[in-house]
Amino acid sequence: MILYLLCFVLFLVGLYGVITRRNLMKITISLSIMEFSTFLFLALIGYVKNGVPPIVDPAKPDVIYVDPLPQAMVLTAIVIGLATTAMLMAVIIRIYRKYKTLDIREIKNLRG
Amino acid sequence: MKGMTIIVKKTTQLICGIVFLYGVYVIIHGHLTPGGGFAGGVIVAGSFILLILAFGSDFMHLTREETGSTITENFGVLVALIIALTGMALGTKVFFLNWLPKGKVGELISAGVIPLYNIFVGIEVAASILTIFLALLIFKEELTR
Amino acid sequence: MNPLIPLFVAVPLGGAFLTMIIGKFLRNANKYIGMTVLLFLMVISYISITGLSGNISVYKVGGWEPVNGTPIGIYMVLDSLSAILLCIINTIGFLSIVYSFTYIAQYTSENYFYSLFCLMVAGMNGIVLSGDIFNIYIFLEISAISSYALVAFGVEREQLEATFKYQVLGGLASMLILIGISFIYWKAKTLNIADIKAALGTNTAKSFYIPVQLLLLSGFGLKAAIIPFHAWLPDAHSSAPSPISAMLSGVLIKAAGIYVILRLFFNMFIITEDMAMLLTTLGALSMAVGVLLAIGQWDIKRLLAYHSISQMGYVVMSAGIGMILLARGTKPEVASLAIAGGLFHLINHAAFKSLLFLNAGAIEYRTGTRDLKSMGGLAGLMPATSSTSFVASMAISGIPPFNGFFSKLIIIIAAIMGKFYFLAVIAVIVSIVTLASFMKFQRYAFYNKEIEKSENSPKEVPFPMVFSMVTLAVLCLVLSLIALPQVRDVILTPAIRILTDSQLYTTSITGM
Numbered sequence: 001m002i003l004y005l006l007c008f009v010l011f012l013v014g015l016y017g018v019i020t021r022r023n024l025m026k027i028t029i030s031l032s033i034m035e036f037s038t039f040l041f042l043a044l045i046g047y048v049k050n051g052v053p054p055i056v057d058p059a060k061p062d063v064i065y066v067d068p069l070p071q072a073m074v075l076t077a078i079v080i081g082l083a084t085t086a087m088l089m090a091v092i093i094r095i096y097r098k099y100k101t102l103d104i105r106e107i108k109n110l111r112g
Numbered sequence: 113m114k115g116m117t118i119i120v121k122k123t124t125q126l127i128c129g130i131v132f133l134y135g136v137y138v139i140i141h142g143h144l145t146p147g148g149g150f151a152g153g154v155i156v157a158g159s160f161i162l163l164i165l166a167f168g169s170d171f172m173h174l175t176r177e178e179t180g181s182t183i184t185e186n187f188g189v190l191v192a193l194i195i196a197l198t199g200m201a202l203g204t205k206v207f208f209l210n211w212l213p214k215g216k217v218g219e220l221i222s223a224g225v226i227p228l229y230n231i232f233v234g235i236e237v238a239a240s241i242l243t244i245f246l247a248l249l250i251f252k253e254e255l256t257r
Numbered sequence: 258m259n260p261l262i263p264l265f266v267a268v269p270l271g272g273a274f275l276t277m278i279i280g281k282f283l284r285n286a287n288k289y290i291g292m293t294v295l296l297f298l299m300v301i302s303y304i305s306i307t308g309l310s311g312n313i314s315v316y317k318v319g320g321w322e323p324v325n326g327t328p329i330g331i332y333m334v335l336d337s338l339s340a341i342l343l344c345i346i347n348t349i350g351f352l353s354i355v356y357s358f359t360y361i362a363q364y365t366s367e368n369y370f371y372s373l374f375c376l377m378v379a380g381m382n383g384i385v386l387s388g389d390i391f392n393i394y395i396f397l398e399i400s401a402i403s404s405y406a407l408v409a410f411g412v413e414r415e416q417l418e419a420t421f422k423y424q425v426l427g428g429l430a431s432m433l434i435l436i437g438i439s440f441i442y443w444k445a446k447t448l449n450i451a452d453i454k455a456a457l458g459t460n461t462a463k464s465f466y467i468p469v470q471l472l473l474l475s476g477f478g479l480k481a482a483i484i485p486f487h488a489w490l491p492d493a494h495s496s497a498p499s500p501i502s503a504m505l506s507g508v509l510i511k512a513a514g515i516y517v518i519l520r521l522f523f524n525m526f527i528i529t530e531d532m533a534m535l536l537t538t539l540g541a542l543s544m545a546v547g548v549l550l551a552i553g554q555w556d557i558k559r560l561l562a563y564h565s566i567s568q569m570g571y572v573v574m575s576a577g578i579g580m581i582l583l584a585r586g587t588k589p590e591v592a593s594l595a596i597a598g599g600l601f602h603l604i605n606h607a608a609f610k611s612l613l614f615l616n617a618g619a620i621e622y623r624t625g626t627r628d629l630k631s632m633g634g635l636a637g638l639m640p641a642t643s644s645t646s647f648v649a650s651m652a653i654s655g656i657p658p659f660n661g662f663f664s665k666l667i668i669i670i671a672a673i674m675g676k677f678y679f680l681a682v683i684a685v686i687v688s689i690v691t692l693a694s695f696m697k698f699q700r701y702a703f704y705n706k707e708i709e710k711s712e713n714s715p716k717e718v719p720f721p722m723v724f725s726m727v728t729l730a731v732l733c734l735v736l737s738l739i740a741l742p743q744v745r746d747v748i749l750t751p752a753i754r755i756l757t758d759s760q761l762y763t764t765s766i767t768g769m
Contacts, residue, residue: 011432018425031428038435045443055145058217070442073391077435079150080398084431086244087405088424093251094409095417109415179281186274193271199319200260206320207263 003044010037024095024102028088035081039074046070115168124166131159135238142230143223149230153237160238161245169249178250181243188236195228261301262316262333265343265382266396269294273375280368288358291371295351295378302347306340311751313765315388328449328767332388336762337751341600342385342516345607348732349507350378353500356615356725359718360500360622364410370498376403377504381512388766389448390438390521394431397480397513401427404509408497419492426489430479437472440465450525451766457527470532473521481514483573484543487566491550494565495558495627499618502558506565507611511603515572522580524755524762530584537577541683544570548690555629557617560698561610564653567687568606574680575599575668582675583757591674593753598667600749605660605736609652612729616646619722620702623715629698633705638715641723643703645730650699652733654692660736667740 014037017030051066092102099107115121135155142148164172199209215222272294280287313336321330335343354374361370380400387393405427409420442448444465445456457466475486482490490510494502522532547567554560575595582592619642620635621627636643652659655666665688672681717723738744755762 011436018429024421027425031425034432035428038432038439041436042439045439053146056217069448070439073442075150076391076395080395080402080431082241083402084398084424084428086248087402088421088428089248090244090251091405091409091417091421091424093248093255094412095421097251097255098414098417107418107421109418183278183281186277190271190274190278193267193274197267197271200263204320205260206317207267208319210319 004041007037007041007044010034010040013037022104024092024104024107027104028085028092031088032081032085035077035084039077039081042070042077043074114170116166120166124162128159128163131162132156135159135234139230139234140227141220142234143226144218144220149233150237152230153234154241156234156238157241157245160242164245164249169253178243178246181239181246185236185239185243188232188234188239192229192232192236195225195232199225259305259314259316259335261305262314262335262386263318264301265298265386266379268297269375269379269382273372273379276372276375277368280371287368287371288354291354291375292351292358294375295347295354298347298378298382299344299351302340302343305335306337306344306748309335309337309340309751311337311754313755313762315766323767326767327447328452331392332449332766333386334388334450334766335386336755337748338516338519338600338755339385341604341748341752342512343382345604346378346381346385346508346512349504349607349611350374352725352728353503353611353615355721356503356618357498357500358721360618360722361498363622364498370407370410373403373407374501374504376400377407377509381508384512385516388450390441390450390453390525391448393517394434394438397434397517398431400509400513401431401480404501404505407501408493408505410498410501411496415492416496419489419496423489423493426479426486430476430486433472433476433479437469437476440469440472449766450520451763454525454763455767466526466529467531470522470526474518474532474535477514477517477521478539481510481518481569481573482543482566483514483539483569484546484566485539487543487547490566491559491562494562494614495556499558499614499621502562502618503611503614506562506614507607510565510569511607515569515576515603518573519576519756523576523757523759528580528584528759530581533577533580533584535577537574537581537677537680540570540572540574540577541680542570543567544574544687545683548687548694551694552690557620557627557629557698557702558614560629560694561613561617564691564694565606565610567691568602568610568653570687571665571668571684572599572603572606574684575602575671578672578675578677578680579757583759588675589757591671593757594667595671595675596753596756597745597749598664598671600752601667601739602661602664604739605652605664605733608729608732608736609649609659609661612645612649612726612733613653615722615726615729616642616649619718619726622718622722629701632702634703634707635715636703639717641717641726645726646703647699648730648733650695654695655688656692658737659733660739661733663737663740 011034014030014034017033018027021027021030046067048064048066051064054065054068095107096102135152138147138155139149139152142152196208199211200207202211210224212224214224272290276287276290313334316333318331318333323329361367377400380396380403383396384393387396405420405424408423409416441453445453447453447456479486494506497505543566547563547570551560551563551567554563576599579592579596582588623639624632626632652661655662669681669684672684739748
């Protein structure tokens with residue numbers, strides 16, 4: 001239970017960062033922290049008590065494996081997270097070239 | 113971007129090939145052990161990135177668009193997709209059908225077409241991560257210029 | 258198993274990567290690959306909607322048969338609701354790609370444009386076809402990431418700022434969706450939508466059910482830009498290149514937002530009255546607030562973007578009314594009428610809102626401005642743009658011979674028959690305000706002042722752009738035919754049956 005709570009705390013840390021930070025880079029890092037708290041949670045729900053890693057060994061047929069599906073899901077989600085972060089980084093570099101700043105308070109052309 | 117000191121360069125020369133080989137090992141054993149296309153591809157891309165970081169990007173003469181890595185990346189995905197589509201033409205005519213003989217559990221050549229997917233996904237991931245790295249590097253060099 | 262189903266995802270993916278390879282060596286190949294792919298998809302989506310005749314067809318990817326009645330592997334499900342969405346996606350996609358032949362030539366690196374466009378279409382087709390929630394998440398991300406890149410395609414200040422906002426909020430939405438999915442997996446130990454419905458059953462604790470529903474509603478609500486989550490939409494939709502605005506506003510918010518909300522809340526969760534009330538309130542709120550925010554806009558594309566929020570409010574509200582009535586168990590025929598109105602409005606909105614964005618793009622292409630105050634008198638100079646935008650404005654404000662009138666009429670009639678008089682009044686008022694707002698658009702853009710015809714005055718846009726706009730304008734008229742009972746029975750009624758019959762979807766997937 002404590003692990004799930006810690007995941008939630010990590011999620012809140014990321015959310016706090018996204019809301020309060022002013023630097024585009026720090027917002028991206030906070031978003032990644034949030035992402036990884038979700039991945040941790042997803043990996044945790046697949047745990048089975050006394051389970052072993054799900055690698056099939058023909059020599060030992062009857063052991064309890066942990067649920068491999070959340071692990072596959074986490075891997076997929078990590079790939080997606082990588083793509084999102086790379087995309088954000090590219091956009092941030094472009095923004096820096098246009099605005100010469102990373103402060104979100106200076107970047108406000110669009111409103112209304 | 114400038115390169116690093118001679119110590120770093122020499123160490124990189126020594127370990128870079130080993131990192132590359134380890135990546136290839138992870139890719140081709142993807143259906144037996146943890147890892148596979150994505151993890152192995154990241155390691156392979158890491159060996160290239162290590163070289164670029166140690167020796168600097170000046171010796172590479174980067175152009176605005178890196179054609180080689182982009183084409184490799186698209187080729188990797190395309191071949192994986194074609195392998196998936198061959199399932200529709202062979203056997204019971206299903207998308208993503210595993211139509212090759214499965215072999216024995218635990219042997220290197222087993223599990224039908226899954227190792228093939230792993231290899232091409234590995235190529236695609238390695239090329240795409242290298243492309244992302246090069247694109248960010250080109251952006252940065254345009255900034256400093 | 259219907260062999261066309263995986264082609265909806267495989268062909269645009271193949272097209273996207275082929276464009277990047279062949280387009281490097283052959284000029285103009287990118288256009289023709291993109292157009293061929295979308296034309297093919299459009300044709301097979303029409304084949305599938307006519308060949309379906311109310312059945313649900315399931316495709317088991319990789320040929321994994323169910324074990325002891327439990328579905329394993331990835332299921333792709335094509336039913337009438339997904340077939341409608343497929344037709345919308347691929348038709349609008351085809352017309353937008355024809356439109357961009359000349360429009361996108363003002364930007365560099367066209368290869369990336371066509372490649373990302375195909376990827377976005379692949380993602381949306383995948384969302385609509387996938388039968389399990391995790392694949393919905395993956396395809397959602399494919400379409401979202403390509404749309405992030407497409408919004409930033411102009412790489413000017415505004416585009417970059419809009420795409421950053423869009424990405425941060427989109428990333429937040431993905432996290433909420435992923436947490437919701439993991440909660441469901443924790444409890445149900447399965448990801449297949451039909452199987453989740455069977456596994457969760459009727460006896461699941463409320464304390465588990467409501468947080469999960471709220472998480473998924475806020476995640477997909479962010480993608481659909483329902484009112485408290487709408488902040489990104491006006492920026493992103495107005496900054497993108499016009500064919501992409503047409504795709505985002507006309508298709509993406511429906512396929513990634515509204516469709517998934519309908520699918521999950523009608524077919525996966527047990528319908529509860531609290532949730533239905535919440536959905537109706539959010540729908541009515543976005544209907545009213547969206548149009549009020551739109552009145553003050555002088556930028557054409559921002560005005561259209563706010564109207565998207567408002568029009569999506571109609572769809573969400575009518576779906577909510579249907580849910581309330583279904584949950585109460587009274588008047589099932591009114592519930593189906595309300596849902597029919599919502600779905601009909603969904604189809605119509607795709608036609609007229611894409612047309613309006615294409616018109617805005619045509620005006621911007623010739624005059625170089627999006628500000629209503631600095632344009633005017635274009636009616637004589639750009640007759641095709643002017644007349645098609647008149648059709649679209651009348652359709653969106655609900656003037657009789659056009660399609661918008663019939664869908665709004667059905668929604669209002671359903672609201673009155675279900676004794677939601679207040680909502681009916683709001684719907685009528687919003688429709689009137691919409692009309693006022695589009696009269697302003699018409700007057701300032703096309704009439705208001707005279708421009709002498711001279712060498713450098715704006716002239717009509719090139720043929721591919723005119724072709725797309727005229728086709729969509731004709732669609733705006735033709736789609737009113739869905740109100741006829743004969744056509745409705747083929748297109749809308751099977752989709753409504755899937756949404757209202759709580760067991761039909763589950764039994765026809767797990768029972769096979």
